[in-house]
Amino acid sequence: MRKLLLWLLCAYLLGMPLPPELGPGRGTAAAENPVLADSPWPKYRKDTAHTGRSATPGPASNRLKWTFSTGRRDAEGGIETDPVIGPDGTVYFGANNGFLYALDPETGDLRWAFPTGFDTFAIYSTPFVDRQGVIYFGAKDGNVYALRAPRKGIVAEVVWSLYIGPTIETSPSFAPDGTLVIGADDWAYYGIAPPRGSVGPRVRWRFQTQGTLITSPVVDADGTVLGASMDGTVYALEPPKEAGGAIKVRWTFRSGARDDKGGFENAPAIDDRGTLYIGGNDGILYALDTKTGRIQWTFDGVARAGYRSYAIFSSVALGPDRTIYFGGKDGVLYAIRESRGLLSTGPQVLWRYKLGPGIQSSPLLAADGTVYLGDEGGTLHAVRAPQSGEWATPLWTFATKGTLISSAALGGDGTLYTASMDGKAYAFHDTKTGRSSQGPLAGTWYGTYRDSGGRGRIALVLVQKESEIQGVWRLQGGARGSLEGKVEGDRGSFTLRPVSEKCPGSGGGTVRIEGGKLSGQYRGQDCRGAIDGGTFELGR
Numbered sequence: 001m002r003k004l005l006l007w008l009l010c011a012y013l014l015g016m017p018l019p020p021e022l023g024p025g026r027g028t029a030a031a032e033n034p035v036l037a038d039s040p041w042p043k044y045r046k047d048t049a050h051t052g053r054s055a056t057p058g059p060a061s062n063r064l065k066w067t068f069s070t071g072r073r074d075a076e077g078g079i080e081t082d083p084v085i086g087p088d089g090t091v092y093f094g095a096n097n098g099f100l101y102a103l104d105p106e107t108g109d110l111r112w113a114f115p116t117g118f119d120t121f122a123i124y125s126t127p128f129v130d131r132q133g134v135i136y137f138g139a140k141d142g143n144v145y146a147l148r149a150p151r152k153g154i155v156a157e158v159v160w161s162l163y164i165g166p167t168i169e170t171s172p173s174f175a176p177d178g179t180l181v182i183g184a185d186d187w188a189y190y191g192i193a194p195p196r197g198s199v200g201p202r203v204r205w206r207f208q209t210q211g212t213l214i215t216s217p218v219v220d221a222d223g224t225v226l227g228a229s230m231d232g233t234v235y236a237l238e239p240p241k242e243a244g245g246a247i248k249v250r251w252t253f254r255s256g257a258r259d260d261k262g263g264f265e266n267a268p269a270i271d272d273r274g275t276l277y278i279g280g281n282d283g284i285l286y287a288l289d290t291k292t293g294r295i296q297w298t299f300d301g302v303a304r305a306g307y308r309s310y311a312i313f314s315s316v317a318l319g320p321d322r323t324i325y326f327g328g329k330d331g332v333l334y335a336i337r338e339s340r341g342l343l344s345t346g347p348q349v350l351w352r353y354k355l356g357p358g359i360q361s362s363p364l365l366a367a368d369g370t371v372y373l374g375d376e377g378g379t380l381h382a383v384r385a386p387q388s389g390e391w392a393t394p395l396w397t398f399a400t401k402g403t404l405i406s407s408a409a410l411g412g413d414g415t416l417y418t419a420s421m422d423g424k425a426y427a428f429h430d431t432k433t434g435r436s437s438q439g440p441l442a443g444t445w446y447g448t449y450r451d452s453g454g455r456g457r458i459a460l461v462l463v464q465k466e467s468e469i470q471g472v473w474r475l476q477g478g479a480r481g482s483l484e485g486k487v488e489g490d491r492g493s494f495t496l497r498p499v500s501e502k503c504p505g506s507g508g509g510t511v512r513i514e515g516g517k518l519s520g521q522y523r524g525q526d527c528r529g530a531i532d533g534g535t536f537e538l539g540r
Contacts, residue, residue, distance in 0.1 A: 033219075035174040037129040041085045041409035044126035044171035045315060045362065050218050050269040052317030052325075054410040058366035058382070058428075062398040065415060065427040066108030066434035070095045071444040071540040073402055075120050078421035081171075082126040083409040086133050090149075091417055093406070093425060094123030094137060097444065098474065099461060100156070101425075102135075102149065105411060107434040108427060110442065112149055113461045114156035115474035117141030125182070126171040126216075134159055138168030138182050141478070144192060144201075154463050154470045155482045155499065162201040164190060171216040171267075175223050179204055179239065183213030189227055191239050191247075205239050207247050211258055215278075216267040220290060224250060226270070228278055230263030232256065234286075236293060251293035255280045261308065266315040266362065271322065279312030279326060287338070287347075297346040299336055302328035315362040315407075317371070323350060325371055327359030333373055333383060333392075353383045353392040362407040364416075370395060372416060374404025380418055380426075400424065439464030441487065443540060445518060449475065451534030458536055460518075469494065490514060496524055507533075516540060 033048045045052045070077035074096070081094045089105040098119045102111040116122055116139040125138040135147045135156075146159040170183035180192040191205040211231030218226050225237040232255040238248040255262035260281055268278040275296060276288045283303030287296040302311050307329040314327040323337045324347070333353040339346065357377040364372045374380045382395040402422030409417045415432065419425040427434065436442070441464040449458045456476035460483070463470045469492065471483035485494025496507040507524025516539055523533035 035130045037087050039085050040412040042129040053365045057368040058416050059430045062396040065429040068108045068425040070423040073423040077423040079419035080405045082407045083417040084127050086129045092127045096121050098122035112154040113472045115480045117478040124169040128172045136172050140167045153482050155472050160201050173219045175219045181217050205247050214265045218268050228264035232258035232262040253293040260310050269316050277316045283308045283311035299347040305330040313360040317363040317365040325363045329358045331355045360405045364408045372408045445538040445540050447538035449536040
């Protein structure tokens with residue numbers, strides 16, 4: 001006992017960190033959210049506090065379970081959003097081609113999809129899944145969507161949508177009172193009240209910042225919205241208790257610069273002691289008091305490495321022992337922990353790991369202590385703390401063929417999901433292998449169509465089960481709808497049903513299958529009886 005007391009006294013005086021078993025209690029600052037799904041990974045950064053921490057161990061090898069391809073890469077089909085997981089295990093992500101995909105977690109087969117109105121760099125917003133399995137996200141077409149799985153076919157059912165106008169790059173959170181909070185490219189955060197009774201969705205409040213919003217907001221247990229902007233400011237906002245009331249700014253913190261030199265692009269995270277962690281483009285990680293906004297400490301390791309511009313894209317992951325993990329433009333994964341004492345107070349580097357290129361994704365911390373993080377070169381790394389020394393070595397790596405902006409998610413069975421700008425989603429598991437039950441036409445097709453109005457682009461997502469096909473299509477300009485049909489050999493026929501609340505219609509056509517190409521013709525009629533038709537050619 002005397003040795004323990006002496007050790008604690010020395011630790012206090014010298015600023016040594018307490019071991020996990022003697023540290024403060026575990027948990028997160030945000031209380032259980034009444035909206036959030038009971039799922040292993042239902043939203044951006046996993047939970048309402050953005051801890052990036054899983055209760056499940058991850059894979060110990062880079063053994064692939066399955067892959068899913070959008071058929072295109074980068075601007076036209078790359079994946080920048082994080083995968084999330086619904087209550088039934090469905091894996092969701094949005095792609096740059098403007099489709100939100102819902103995949104079977106065991107096989108990677110498509111369950112359903114939804115086309116937004118844009119087809120290039122179209123979805124940056126990671127979905128949020130609620131307790132009823134409704135999926136919320138924002139899109140480049142200026143809409144916030146609430147979707148659910150279709151009762152028939154493979155086109156998602158729109159529970160509600162709200163057009164706010166500007167494009168959206170951030171991911172939604174929910175306040176305890178059910179208000180959806182999201183940031184848009186008019187530099188404003190929005191509080192959106194979902195439909196209630198005969199009243200549709202509406203903007204409940206709006207707060208204007210002075211810079212681009214890339215960072216996704218976090219909502220504290222008391223409803224305080226904590227967000228940040230490329231104007232170099234972190235905001236703590238108290239939303240009005242009644243519609244039409246004024247939003248109150250509890251506090252602000254300014255880095256001293258904006259945009260590339262001091263703006264914020266990663267999302268804040270909160271621990272159960274009321275500390276907010278966020279990295280700046282100035283290369284500094286800030287630890288702020290959530291009640292006052294005062295600096296508790298800073299870590300400038302990335303800045304000291306010479307990176308002071310667009311320096312930290314990575315949000316932190318928070319360990320149960322208060323270890324903080326994040327990556328920087330210097331290509332290093334840092335594991336740091338605060339130490340407190342009379343002689344020193346601040347962060348201490350526990351260990352580091354050099355990924356190589358810069359880092360735009362955020363770390364996932366598994367229950368066994370493994371950290372999963374991707375780099376700009378497209379390699380996913382699985383890392384554990386070194387047994388000795390400061391520098392860790394990888395448990396395993398896996399090379400994709402595109403930049404890794406998307407961060408990983410971890411399922412309840414230990415399956416790790418991630419996605420790349422190469423247009424592919426990846427699932428890893430040590431023992432399971434998924435086998436597709438769908439036919440060769442399944443997937444996303446791209447091409448052109450020609451009708452009386454001219455020529456335009458078309459995208460088509462298909463599911464094939466034996467001779468039956470179902471699909472989701474979108475034309476350039478935003479027209480979209482469903483498809484059902486049959487194929488026999490190299491020929492097929494289909495019916496079309498546009499999705500339009502104002503003037504729905506129907507139509508049909510034939511298709512010829514030749515290698516990796518689809519070609520054919522179609523004819524349709526809208527609700528007013530107007531008839532039109534044309535031809536199409538698709539490939540992948």
